[in-house]
Amino acid sequence: MLLGRPPNDMDVVMFADIPLAIEQSLQPLDVKILTNNHWIKANYKVDFYLVELSVNPETLIELSTYWYSMWSHRRTLQWKGFLSVRLDPGFDQEASTLLGIRRQELQNEQN
Template identity: 45%
Template sequence: MAGILPPVRPGTNPAGPDRSPYTVSLHDLVNRFATSPERAAILEGLIDYRADLYKIGIVDGFQWVNGSFLEDIETNESRPPNDIDVVTYIVIPSGYSQASLLPALAPLMDKKATKAKYKVDAHVFDLKQVTIPNVCYWYSLWSHRRDGLWKGFAHLPLDPAKDSTAQTALVRMTASGFGS
């Protein structure tokens, strides 16, 4: 009703487990949010960002995605989203240490560069070094809008094998004019 993902799935137990972050596939995210050229460009950037993670061997982990991209910002603020906010929790590939992976990973952690290249406001954390305060920080930051409205966000598993279906769906939706 407020143009946001609800923090708890409507009609379910408010203290139950069916709540944010909602686990969805990249394909589901594309099918739901590729509704305009601006949104398609952001999704294309996210797909490219994930592909570049895979190229350096990061294939295990997940992403939390949020921001105005997951809201009906077009109605609420009369503008399209500018980017998508992404926290990527990774498993360092075997054979690498955090230090040895850092040179390849650094460009994918540079907020200014990732916003320019991918339209992704990126944050990356090694799951082995994630602390409860880190998770609590992101959950509490992302579970509310700046105006205090409680909201939900999405959890996307990293899955190189399935990302190509999302890319195909995005191309199809873009070619069809977003259902118009």
């Protein structure tokens, strides 16, 4: 809390290698969770963006540069930090449970 208040949201860019079999098995809600930024922000207070690692190298570089430039500094030109988190499928169920708990907390805050 550098600004003396909690943040309004969290900014997340996920670089992911999504195998074709998984991509084809996604249900409509799964796709919504991965691509509907407005829905994600409303439900989880997260600005979330997905970058697939399967894009061509030039596009991957452009997107990486773009996201770095978007969030590397505050409007005051003060540096901001980044956190890299490796995702492990072995923790998917626990993560899903924690997200459900957090979503319920956010809904309770709004009521």
